[in-house]
Amino acid sequence: MTREKQFLTGAEVVVQAAIDAGATMMFGYPITPGTEILSHWIKTAQTRLIGGQAKNLRYLQTEDEIAAGFAVCGSVMAGEKAFTATAGPGTTLMQDAMSMADGMRLPFVSIIVQRGGPSSGTVIYSQQEVNLAIHGGNGESLRLVYSPSNLSELYEYTRLAFNNAWKYKFPTVVLSDGFLMKTRQTVDLNFEIENIKSEPFVSENTQKNIRNIYSFEEELGEKLAQDKKDFEEMAHEVVKFESYKVESCETLIVAHGIVAGAAKMAVDELQKQGKKVGLFRPITLSPFPKDELNKIAQSVKKIFVVESSMGQLRDLVKQNLEVAVEVDGLYKPAEGIEAEEIVKSLT
Amino acid sequence: MSKEAKFCPGCGHTIVLRFLYSVLKEMGLEKKAVLGLDIGCSLLAWDFLPINTFQTHHGRVTPTMVGFKRSQPNSVSIGYTGDGGAYAIGMQGLFWAALRNDPVTVIVVNNTIYAMTGGQLAPTTMPGQKTDTSPSGNEQATVMGPELIRSLNAKAYVARTAVNDVAGLQSALRKAFEAQKAGNFSLVEVLSFCPTNWRTKGSETNEFLENMKRVFKLGEF
Amino acid sequence: MIIKILFSGDGGQGIQLMSDLICRSAIEQGFFVSHIPNYGLEQRGGVSLAFIQISDSEIAYPKFSKPDLLVILSQQAEERTKQYQNVECRMLNVGDFKTKLEEEKVPVQSFNIFFLGLIAKMLEEKNVLKREVVFGMLEKKLSAKPGWEENKKAFDLIL
Numbered sequence: 001m002t003r004e005k006q007f008l009t010g011a012e013v014v015v016q017a018a019i020d021a022g023a024t025m026m027f028g029y030p031i032t033p034g035t036e037i038l039s040h041w042i043k044t045a046q047t048r049l050i051g052g053q054a055k056n057l058r059y060l061q062t063e064d065e066i067a068a069g070f071a072v073c074g075s076v077m078a079g080e081k082a083f084t085a086t087a088g089p090g091t092t093l094m095q096d097a098m099s100m101a102d103g104m105r106l107p108f109v110s111i112i113v114q115r116g117g118p119s120s121g122t123v124i125y126s127q128q129e130v131n132l133a134i135h136g137g138n139g140e141s142l143r144l145v146y147s148p149s150n151l152s153e154l155y156e157y158t159r160l161a162f163n164n165a166w167k168y169k170f171p172t173v174v175l176s177d178g179f180l181m182k183t184r185q186t187v188d189l190n191f192e193i194e195n196i197k198s199e200p201f202v203s204e205n206t207q208k209n210i211r212n213i214y215s216f217e218e219e220l221g222e223k224l225a226q227d228k229k230d231f232e233e234m235a236h237e238v239v240k241f242e243s244y245k246v247e248s249c250e251t252l253i254v255a256h257g258i259v260a261g262a263a264k265m266a267v268d269e270l271q272k273q274g275k276k277v278g279l280f281r282p283i284t285l286s287p288f289p290k291d292e293l294n295k296i297a298q299s300v301k302k303i304f305v306v307e308s309s310m311g312q313l314r315d316l317v318k319q320n321l322e323v324a325v326e327v328d329g330l331y332k333p334a335e336g337i338e339a340e341e342i343v344k345s346l347t
Numbered sequence: 348m349s350k351e352a353k354f355c356p357g358c359g360h361t362i363v364l365r366f367l368y369s370v371l372k373e374m375g376l377e378k379k380a381v382l383g384l385d386i387g388c389s390l391l392a393w394d395f396l397p398i399n400t401f402q403t404h405h406g407r408v409t410p411t412m413v414g415f416k417r418s419q420p421n422s423v424s425i426g427y428t429g430d431g432g433a434y435a436i437g438m439q440g441l442f443w444a445a446l447r448n449d450p451v452t453v454i455v456v457n458n459t460i461y462a463m464t465g466g467q468l469a470p471t472t473m474p475g476q477k478t479d480t481s482p483s484g485n486e487q488a489t490v491m492g493p494e495l496i497r498s499l500n501a502k503a504y505v506a507r508t509a510v511n512d513v514a515g516l517q518s519a520l521r522k523a524f525e526a527q528k529a530g531n532f533s534l535v536e537v538l539s540f541c542p543t544n545w546r547t548k549g550s551e552t553n554e555f556l557e558n559m560k561r562v563f564k565l566g567e568f
Numbered sequence: 569m570i571i572k573i574l575f576s577g578d579g580g581q582g583i584q585l586m587s588d589l590i591c592r593s594a595i596e597q598g599f600f601v602s603h604i605p606n607y608g609l610e611q612r613g614g615v616s617l618a619f620i621q622i623s624d625s626e627i628a629y630p631k632f633s634k635p636d637l638l639v640i641l642s643q644q645a646e647e648r649t650k651q652y653q654n655v656e657c658r659m660l661n662v663g664d665f666k667t668k669l670e671e672e673k674v675p676v677q678s679f680n681i682f683f684l685g686l687i688a689k690m691l692e693e694k695n696v697l698k699r700e701v702v703f704g705m706l707e708k709k710l711s712a713k714p715g716w717e718e719n720k721k722a723f724d725l726i727l
Contacts, residue, residue: 005595007591007592007595007601025417025418027414032607032608033607033608058417060413060417062410062443063439063440063442063443064439066407066410066439066440067410067413067439067440067443068410070403070404070407070410070411070414070440071410071411071413071414071417072414073403073411073414074383074410074411074412074413074414074415074416074417074418075414075415075417075418076418077401077411077415078414078415078416078417078418078419078422079418079419080418082414082418096404096407097404097407099404100403100404100407104401122608122609123607123608123609123610124607124608124610150626150628178607179604179630179631180630182604182605182607183602183603183604183630184591184602184603184604185600185601185602185603185627185630186595186599186600186601186602200419201401202381202399202401203399203419203422204378204379204421204422206399207397207398207399208399208400208401209393209394209399209400209401210393210400210401210402211390211393211394211401211402212402212403212404213386213390213402215353258629258630261628261629262628262629264628265628265629336631338629338631338632338633339628339629340633340634
C-alpha cells in the first residue's frame with residue numbers, strides 16, 4: 001500500500017508510526033513539547049477505525065511521569081505494545097521506570113522530546129538529553145537509542161524502535177526534540193517492515209518469578225555479563241549511521257538529529273567553496289557506530305562536532321574514538337543551529 | 348510452597364503470603380494471579396509462592412499493576428507492599444489508582460517501620476515511637492491509609508486486618524479479590540510483626556501488635 | 569528554489585490560519601513545504617510566529633534566520649522580529665498599509681485576510697501557488713462564520 005504525501009507534524013508522525021508498529025496503549029503525562037503525542041494519540045483513539053480496520057487504541061493520562069513509566073512496564077510485561085513520551089524534567093522522572101526496564105530487560109519504548117535544560121530550562125528545543133536517553137538510570141545502561149533528523153526518519157525509526165524493543169528486549173528510545181515534533185512538513189510514510197509480535201512475560205500459562213534485585217554480587221555480575229553479550233549481538237544488527245560526502249574529506253563534521261540536516265546543507269556549501277568537509281551522522285547513538293567512525297577518522301585531520309548541547313555528543317565521540325584526531329566543535333546548548341553558522345565556523 | 352523463607356524469624360510477611368496463596372487457591376484464581384512486589388522486605392517474596400511474581404521499584408508497584416491489569420484484564424493483579432511503599436513514596440500512585448477505581452488489589456503490610464533499611468521512621472510509625480530516624484520519639488502524624496483511601500472512592504473494598512486475626516485476614520483477602528472481579532479497587536492493610544526492628548522477643552512481639560490495634564482500627568471501611 | 573516566509577502577529581490575529589492556507593496551497597502546486605510555529609512560554613508572551621519554507625526539494629531544517637519575506641501584523645510583532653529584518657528581505661508591515669485599510673474600512677480582525685490575499689497574489693506571480701486555491705480553502709473555512717463578507721472583501725482588496 002503506497003501512501004500519498006501528507007502534511008503532518010512530528011507528533012502526528014510518531015502516533016502514526018506507533019499505530020503501524022502495532023502499539024495499542026499509551027501512558028503519558030502532559031509536558032511541552034511532547035504533549036501533542038499524547039493528545040493526538042487520544043484524539044485518534046476516539047475514532048474506532050484506523051486504516052480501514054477496527055483497532056482498539058487505549059491510553060491513560062497518569063498522575064505523573066513516574067506512574068506513566070511504571071504503567072508501561074506493567075503493560076509490556078502483560079504482553080501489550082505500550083509506550084510513553086516525555087521531555088525535559090519528565091525525562092528525568094522517567095528514569096526510575098526506565099532503569100527498571102534496564103534491569104528487567106523490558107521492551108519499554110519511549111519518545112524523548114528534548115527541550116532546554118537543566119531544570120525547567122525552556123519548553124522549546126535542545127540536544128541535551130542524550131546522556132539521559134542512553135545512561136539515565138543507575139547502574140549500567142544498555143539501551144537502543146535512535147536519533148532521527150527529519151520526519152521520514154522519525155517515522156522509520158519509531159517503527160524500528162517497536163520492532164527492535166520486542167525482538168531484543170532492551171529499553172528503546174526515539175530521541176527527538178521540540179523543533180522536529182512541532183514542524184509540519186510534507187511527508188510520505190512509505191516505510192514498510194514486518195512487525196514483530198509481542199508476547200507476555202507472565203500469563204495464565206506461565207509460573208515465573210522475576211526479580212530486579214539480587215542478594216549476592218556475583219549473581220548480578222553474571223546477569224550483567226549476559227546482558228552485555230546480548231547487547232553486543234544486537235548491536236551488529238541494529239547499528240545505523242550515515243556518512244555524507246566523506247570521500248577524501250579533511251574535516252569531518254559529526255552531528256545528529258535535526259542539526260545533521262543543517263550540517264548537510266553546510267557541507268554542500270563548504271564543498272562549493274572548495275573545502276574538504278564531510279559529515280558523519282550517528283543514527284543509533286547507542287549502540288554507537290564506533291567502527292565506522294574510526295574507519296573514516298583515520299584519514300581526516302580534524303573532527304568538528306556540532307550540537308545543541310555543551311558536549312554530550314562530543315563526549316560520545318571521544319569515548320568511541322580510537323584514532324588520534326583533533327576534536328573541535330560548535331556547541332550551542334539549547335539553541336538551534338543553522339547551516340550558515342556551521343559554514344561560518346569552518347571558514 | 349517453593350522455597351525456604353528468607354524472611355526474618357517471626358516476620359509477618361510469611362503469614363500474609365501463605366494466606367494470600369490459600370485464598371487464591373480456594374477461589375481457583377492462583378493461575379490468574381500476578382503478584383507485583385515493592386522493594387522493601389516484600390521483595391523477598393519474589394520466588395516464595397508458586398504464582399507469577401515480579402519485583403518492581405520502591406513505591407511503584409501500584410502503577411505497574413495498573414498498567415498490567417489494563418493489558419491483561421483477566422488477571423488478578425495484586426500489588427504487595429509495605430507501609431512506606433504504600434503511603435510515602437508510593438502514595439501518589441496509590442491515591443490515583445483508588446481515585447480512578449482501577450481494579451487492582453493493593454495489600455499493605457504495616458509494621459510501622461522501614462524494616463529492610465534497618466528501622467527508620469515510616470508513615471505508620473505511631474506517636475512517640477522510637478525509630479532509627481526518630482530517636483527521641485516520633486512527632487510526625489501517622490498515616491491512616493484505609494481511612495484516607497475510603498474517602499476517595501465509595502465503590503472500593505477497603506479493610507484493615509492483622510496477621511494474628513486469621514479469620515479477618517482471609518475474609519478481607521477474599522472480598523478484595525471479589526471486588527477486583529467486580530471491577531473495583533481494593534486495599535487491605537495488614538498489621539504485621541517485625542520483631543527484628545521492634546527489638547521484641549517472644550510475647551513482646553504480640554503485645555506490640557496488640558498495641559498497634561489501639562491506633563489502627565481493624566475492620567471494613 | 570526555496571522561499572522562506574516569516575509571518576508574525578499578536579496571538580489571535582490569525583497567523584496560524586494564514587500559514588495553514590499558504591502551506592496547503594503550495595502543496596497543491598506540488599512543492600515541498602515546511603512550517604513551524606513558536607510555542608509554549610515563548611508564545612504566551614503574546615507574539616505568534618510562523619516559519620514557512622516552500623521548496624522544490626526536500627527541506628532539511630525547519631527554521632531560518634534570514635526570511636525572504638517578512639510579514640508583520642502588529643507593533644509587538646515588529647519588536648519581536650527585529651533580528652529577522654535584513655537588507656535582502658521583503659517586508660510587509662501592517663503599519664505601511666494602515667491608511668488604505670482604514671479607508672476601505674477593513675476591520676482589524678480581517679487584517680490577516682488582507683495580507684493573505686496580498687501574499688497569495690505575490691506567490692502566484694512566482695508560480696508557487698494558485699490564488700483561487702487559497703481562496704477556495706479560505707471560503708471552506710470561513711464562509712459559514714460571521715464576518716465573511718468583510719473577509720472576502722479584504723482578500724481581494726489588493727487587486
